[in-house]
Amino acid sequence: MKPAGEEEVLWLSNxxxxxxxxxxxxxxxxxxxxxxxxxxxxLPAHGxxxxxxxxxxxxxxxxxxxxxTFELTQSEETKKFWPHDFTLLAHFRVGxxxxxxxxxxxxxxxxxxxxxxxxxxxIAKVSVSGLGxxxxxxxxxxxEDVLTDGIQTFPDRTDRVYLNPQDCSVINDEALNxxxxxxxxxxxxxxxxxxxPALSISMGDMRMMATKHLFV
Numbered sequence: 476m477k478p479a480g481e482e483e484v485l486w487l488s489n490x491x492x493x494x495x496x497x498x499x500x501x502x503x504x505x506x507x508x509x510x511x512x513x514x515x516x517x518l519p520a521h522g523x524x525x526x527x528x529x530x531x532x533x534x535x536x537x538x539x540x541x542x543x544t545f546e547l548t549q550s551e552e553t554k555k556f557w558p559h560d561f562t563l564l565a566h567f568r569v570g571x572x573x574x575x576x577x578x579x580x581x582x583x584x585x586x587x588x589x590x591x592x593x594x595x596x597x598i599a600k601v602s603v604s605g606l607g608x609x610x611x612x613x614x615x616x617x618x619e620d621v622l623t624d625g626i627q628t629f630p631d632r633t634d635r636v637y638l639n640p641q642d643c644s645v646i647n648d649e650a651l652n653x654x655x656x657x658x659x660x661x662x663x664x665x666x667x668x669x670x671x672p673a674l675s676i677s678m679g680d681m682r683m684m685a686t687k688h689l690f691v
Contacts, residue, residue, distance in 0.1 A: 482594060482596070482651055485501065486501050486594035487502055488500040498521070505565060506522055508523075508557055508559075511586075522556075525590075529546060531543065532545065532546045540570020542566070542568045543566075544566050545565045547565075548562050549561055561579060562580040563577065563578070565578075575589055577589070593646060595648045595651065596648055597649075600649040601628070601647065602627065602628050602649075603628075603644055604627075604645045605645050607637050608621050608622050609638040609639055610635040610667075611635065611638065612635055613634040614635075627667050629667075631672075632674050633667055635668075640662070642659055644656075
């Protein structure tokens with residue numbers, strides 16, 4: 476997604492192969508039916524939805540932009556990871572703004588996330604507001620802490636789960652001289668994540684790109 480005359484809003488690794496079954500590092504991966512490590516050993520992190528092909532169900536264009544709906548349903552492949560029948564719809568509306576909604580049908584409990592990678596000019600010059608104050612710091616043994624000044628920065632590796640976020644988080648990107656407003660609906664938490672230089676070296680599809688990469 477690239478507004479006219481600006482840099483890309485979303486970051487995408489040049490090192491991730493575009494192959495069926497391999498998660499792409501970048502864009503907006505759909506984490507479903509679980510977010511984070513699987514409860515059962517051997518299952519993929521962040522679920523299977525981001526690793527499987529979806530079906531385009533509808534497409535509409537007008538003066539305001541483009542609307543697309545993709546569908547993922549149970550199959551022999553999904554039953555290897557999860558026993559339930561389901562229909563998962565992802566609605567995308569792209570114009571002056573970008574809106575993404577997930578809609579699931581079936582009898583089950585899930586967790587989910589839109590694992591958005593935002594492209595920034597320099598992570599050292601990025602701050603995020605609107606996250607609330609209480610968070611779980613996964614880099615610090617999952618201890619609960621408080622964001623005293625209401626501003627998240629990224630001096631090094633960061634992985635925080637914010638427990639009472641506002642309905643809109645605001646990314647202030649000083650290097651690219653822009654603000655990205657991220658609205659949230661029907662959510663419980665917001666995650667602020669950046670691997671930092673050391674961890675990015677061990678991630679083959681990121682290498683030294685951490686200074687250009689932000690996830691909220």
